[in-house]
Amino acid sequence: MSLDLIEKEILRFLADSEPEVLCIRGKWGVGKTYTWDNLLEKATHNNAVALKKYAYVTLFGLNSLEDLRFSIFENTNSGAELTQAATIESFSSMIQQAADAGRRSRNLIELTASVFNRKGVTDALAKVGFLNVRNQLICIDDLERAGKGLEVRDVLGLISFLRVKRDCKIVLLLNDEQIGEGKAEFWKQVEKVADTILHFELNPSEASSIAFGTHQSDIRTIVEPLLHILKITNIRIIKKIQLGAVHLTDILAGQDEDVVKQALTAFVLSKWAVLDPDNAPPTAYIRSYNEFASALKASNGKEAPVDKFADLLASYPYNSTDELDDVIIAGAEAGYFNETLLTERAAFISARRKKTEGGEEFSRVWKDMYHGSLATSDEDFLDALFKSAVQEAALITPLNINSSIKLLREFGRTEMADKLIEAYIHAKSDESLEFFDLRHHHFSADETVDDNLKTAFQEKFDSFVDDRKPLDVLKSIAQRQGWSEADVALLAKQTPSDFETMFEALQGNEVRWGIDSVGSIGNSGKPGAEAIRKASIEALRRIAQKSPIRARKIARFGVSLDEAIATSESDGI
Known part of the structure; x- marks a missing residue:
């Protein structure tokens, strides 16, 4: 059903005062609640809502009909605050209205308070308050997430009661993917209660329009067409991709436009893979994806295995994974980017392109x-x-x-x-x-x-042949708190004297970060790590021997003078 038709039906529902039950069903994240809230606010602003009281209720965590009745009562707003979240002021107003409408129940409440505890008062208040729930608009969300003590048939029974006996209009928002067992029976019950059932299923263009709104930006210009190619319609996923894309472009500020576009292309695809694993290709697939190799599989005359993602990615501007893409994918998986490595890779790719x-x-x-x-x-x-x-x-x-x-x-x-x-x-x-x-x-x-x-x-x-200066490599490791195989290979060639000179050349945070990083490399078990461990410990021993205060400084790094001497003697340094 198109978004235009859905909006027209919701606005009709809001403008009519006749009691009615509207069910809006759709997958998680497609924008059911967002669209309902947006249209309710729009209709309220245009004075196009027939009923003047409204309650939004989520069934998440509610375990009984009493909980549900009280939740409807306490979340009811009216007047200028119709579309606002309930507050202590609105709740107090509803209590006053309930007291006025149910003044005859005052003796019951006083008797309950004297005989029972505070919970008894609350229960009585809930009953009295619910007497005032009539001629109002109610939105019930998250039916599939209700507590175990709250049965679907009981909720639907209450909805029917509110429609028939209390002249209410109720909209029921359903995530039909999460209904679980007994789907057929569930829908039979819903169809008996609902006057209208809307299937909320947007196309990619409608979904991105809702997610981005009216705001135009360079990021939207790049990202939105990519979302359309991948046919992403989950608004919550689009919002998360949008947020990550903004952060990514902030990190890459000043980089070439083509490099930023490449980074965003890789991010949209890989973040979708992380957020929607049931529909998107796995990140491992993306890393090894090679458009040209996929095309060649059919050229050798052999029947290629079915690849359900090949056709999708063939139309997406991503043909294989390079060094920048790899960092982007890792960031999408981790939920954050290694900013230093990301900017290094971006600059490297930019230089390569030039x-x-x-x-x-x-x-x-x-x-x-x-x-x-x-x-x-x-x-x-x-x-x-x-x-x-x-x-x-x-x-x-x-x-x-x-x-x-x-x-x-x-x-x-x-x-x-x-x-x-x-x-x-x-x-x-x-x-x-x-x-x-x-x-x-x-x-x-x-x-x-x-x-x-x-x-x-x-x-x-x-x-x-690595012609980099070892000190520059050590400083780089200290700054980014990470290293490559080439870094390890170069440092493994350094003598204790070389490390002594490098350590003494470090300044500020480089000292701790650099020595800690070298220690981590030395204990990593990588090829060359043992040579680094021996040479660096001997270098620290030599520095410690130069003065008592230097020895105390070296001790902060977990290397005692005696330990260093023992290590150097046993290794024959």
Whole structure:
């Protein structure tokens, strides 16, 4: 049912004073409560609500009909505060009205107060108060979350009573995904009570319009079309994505527009995966997703396994995961971003993009000549693929270059495949050590890596030369409280004298953060960690020996002078 029709029916319901029960059903988070509240406020502002008293009641945590009756009474507002949450003032007003309407019950209350306890007074007050619930509008939410002591049939019975005997209009908001067992019987009962049942099911455009409202922004311009592609209609999920997108763009303020757009594209997809695991692809799938490899699975003549997410992501502007995407996905999973690492990766991707003009030809060849045309000849496609891959090698992920190399080889272009490997390694010559470790790239379990590409990566890994200054690396580790394999490999080559010089060059927070980080690396069990542990402890021992106060400072880091001496002697330093 379209949002326009739903809104018209709700506004009709509000404007009519005749007793009626309206049921609005739909999935969790699609905007049932939001839309009802918004339209009620709008109608109230336009003086288009027939009844002048209103109560919003959630059944979450209510365990009896007495609880429900009292909740309706205590949450009733009227007049200018009709759409506002109940307050102590509105509750006091309702008590006064109940007292006026039920003055004959005063003796009952006084007798109860004298014989029983305070709870007896409350129960009596609830009964008297409920006498005043009539000719009013009531919204009952969260029926599926009612306590175990509150049966659905009892709630529906009370709703029917309020409609027939108290001339009330009741709207019932239902999350029909959470009804559980006995759905058929449940709906039979609802249909007996409800005069009208609306199925609240929005399309992506309607959902995003509700979530974003009338506010326009650069973030909305980028994010909203992505939500439409993924067909996300859950407004609560959209709101959370929107909030995360704002935080992400704040972190990336000052970065290139294309990099921010890439980050938002990865975030929308991965945050959806975290928030809606029943409908979205898992984050592990996103990490290993390779649009071009997916296309190749059908080209070898074998029947590819069914991939229910492939068609969805084929239309989404995300073809594989690079270093920036990886940090974004990790942030979506954790609920927060590693801001230092995120800005580092963003700057790195930006610098990489600037090496290649345009940077879109490789993707265009795949999208237009492979996916988007049946008329393109094999020769034209393969030639264009090779040319664009060589031209934009600095921008292409290992997953995508592997797919291209395998395709060239499969169709007899072996020489081109080998030349592409050579061009790719050259274009990536200034990458970090981790880049040339294929374990760091998210190849799917069924995707093989071209043998020659694997060999080229291993050779580059084995011959890698790290020309960074060790002190700069140590300061970077201290600042971001994290390290890479390349950082560990470089620090493992440092002598005790090198560490002594570096430790004494640290200033301020760098001192504790740097020494603590080196200690953590030394105890991590990683390759090279033991060498770092020995050299760093000896360096601290040497510094401690220079003066009593320095020895006391070193003791703060959990390294005593005696322990350091024993360690250095046993290790033969």
